[in-house]
Amino acid sequence: MTAAEPVDLTVADLHPALGDPALTSMNFLNEVSERYPAAVSLAAGRPYEEFFDLAAVHRHLDTFHRHLVDDLGHPPEQARRLLLQYGRTKGIVHHLIARNLAVDEQITVDPEAVVVTVGCQEAMFLVLRALRAGPTDVLLAVAPTYVGLTGAARLVDLPVWPVAGGSSGVDLADLTLQVRRARAAGLRPRGCYLMPDFANPSGVSIDTAHRRRLLEVAAEEDLLLLEDNPYGLFHLDDGPRPPTLKALDTERRVIYLGSFAKTVLPGARVGYVVADQRVAGADGQIGPFADHLAMIKSMVTVNTSPIAQAVIGGRLLEHGCSLVAANGRERAAYARNMRHLVTGLTRRFPDRPDRPAAVRWTVPAGGFFVVVTVPFPVDDALLDRSARDYGVLWTPMAHFYDDTAPVRALRLSVSAVTPEQIDVGLDRLAALITDRLTGRTG
Numbered sequence: 358m359t360a361a362e363p364v365d366l367t368v369a370d371l372h373p374a375l376g377d378p379a380l381t382s383m384n385f386l387n388e389v390s391e392r393y394p395a396a397v398s399l400a401a402g403r404p405y406e407e408f409f410d411l412a413a414v415h416r417h418l419d420t421f422h423r424h425l426v427d428d429l430g431h432p433p434e435q436a437r438r439l440l441l442q443y444g445r446t447k448g449i450v451h452h453l454i455a456r457n458l459a460v461d462e463q464i465t466v467d468p469e470a471v472v473v474t475v476g477c478q479e480a481m482f483l484v485l486r487a488l489r490a491g492p493t494d495v496l497l498a499v500a501p502t503y504v505g506l507t508g509a510a511r512l513v514d515l516p517v518w519p520v521a522g523g524s525s526g527v528d529l530a531d532l533t534l535q536v537r538r539a540r541a542a543g544l545r546p547r548g549c550y551l552m553p554d555f556a557n558p559s560g561v562s563i564d565t566a567h568r569r570r571l572l573e574v575a576a577e578e579d580l581l582l583l584e585d586n587p588y589g590l591f592h593l594d595d596g597p598r599p600p601t602l603k604a605l606d607t608e609r610r611v612i613y614l615g616s617f618a619k620t621v622l623p624g625a626r627v628g629y630v631v632a633d634q635r636v637a638g639a640d641g642q643i644g645p646f647a648d649h650l651a652m653i654k655s656m657v658t659v660n661t662s663p664i665a666q667a668v669i670g671g672r673l674l675e676h677g678c679s680l681v682a683a684n685g686r687e688r689a690a691y692a693r694n695m696r697h698l699v700t701g702l703t704r705r706f707p708d709r710p711d712r713p714a715a716v717r718w719t720v721p722a723g724g725f726f727v728v729v730t731v732p733f734p735v736d737d738a739l740l741d742r743s744a745r746d747y748g749v750l751w752t753p754m755a756h757f758y759d760d761t762a763p764v765r766a767l768r769l770s771v772s773a774v775t776p777e778q779i780d781v782g783l784d785r786l787a788a789l790i791t792d793r794l795t796g797r798t799g
């Protein structure tokens with residue numbers, strides 16, 4: 358449509374978040390990959406597709422149906438209704454999620470504190486919508502920050518206030534400083550969002566001692582923590598995983614956000630939130646925060662598709678409610694890819710006197726993402742050139758910062774590619790970086 362044609366609406370009259378970079382970011386990245394379908398994508402954080410299995414989806418559904426009848430004693434017509442009719446707002450696999458958290462994470466939680474959501478994305482939205490009560494409210498978030506969180510905060514008019522992440526995963530001195538600064542400015546920090554395990558995009562994890570100190574700081578500053586944990590199961594080594602913040606939380610200070618996108622199936626679009634905080638109602642009654650989130654959910658998605666929940670529930674049941682047990686193959690594939698990528702970077706940028714000094718990368722202990730730092734700003738124009746002229750996609754780290762300052766880093770993802778594709782992608786990325794350093798490309 359040309360500018361001369363009559364319009365029905367203008368974006369200036371719509372919610373201010375529309376047009377905000379946080380909301381356009383994902384679309385932009387998708388558009389680039391659609392425009393250059395032949396490019397190797399080290400950008401997509403999607404799960405590995407080789408293990409997708411349609412027959413297993415049908416089996417999981419049957420398994421969950423049998424569970425309703427045989428284990429929970431529902432008459433067949435009621436079991437059918439539970440799967441096919443509108444349903445409970447907080448979900449129908451909450452008891453299995455609570456069991457999963459006990460088995461895999463040593464988190465003890467009342468199933469009534471669980472809300473099953475349409476992906477973790479809806480869980481984030483519900484929590485932010487509920488916490489944002491007035492115009493002085495802000496959300497602290499460890500930077501760089503997952504853009505889905507920033508976008509959801511925009512939609513509920515909740516400013517995101519960055520806290521330094523650093524090599525420890527969260528800079529506790531900066532956290533205290535920012536809480537106090539916000540309060541001194543008359544603002545009310547409603548919580549701090551972070552990802553203690555293999556964060557997206559930084560790849561950084563928080564060690565156990567630091568997790569404990571973080572909980573102490575949160576207690577001192579009377580702060581809620583929003584713990585997002587989509588990648589925690591995908592650790593490289595075979596040692597024990599550090600406890601989640603929620604497992605260490607003795608004060609109901611942690612709101613735990615979960616996703617089954619990476620551990621079961623992204624197409625099911627099922628996630629959840631554990632919100633066991635006790636909320637005093639206007640009538641003096643006390644109930645779990647989960648109930649208030651459910652009230653919002655009833656006006657957003659009504660309930661999460663019971664069919665999709667049943668698929669997740671069936672998979673959990675088939676593995677004794679352990680996603681650790683269910684994800685052996687996946688974990689091995691991601692670990693193989695991560696090692697391959699890091700080795701590939703070392704090979705292409707060897708530690709020699711002629712190595713471009715400022716090309717550096719993180720070596721995460723797991724997860725999907727590696728951050729490569731380069732001595733020049735990395736922006737969307739460079740990504741476009743990389744896709745068009747070099748045939749490789751990655752994500753500019755600038756997308757994960759909530760300002761316009763130039764960022765000299767890019768994110769590589771190992772999740773949706775084969776080792777062969779990693780090799781091709783890295784050859785192309787190395788060519789781009791070398792050309793950029795030697796002035797052969799602008």
Ligand SMILES: Cc1ncc(COP(=O)(O)O)c(C=O)c1O
Pocket residue numbers: 402475476477478479503505552557585587615616617618623627628
């Ligand atoms: C950190 C983080 N949180 C949440 C999500 C969204 O999860 P879901 O697909 O369950 O909505 C993602 C997806 O990539 C993510 O990386």
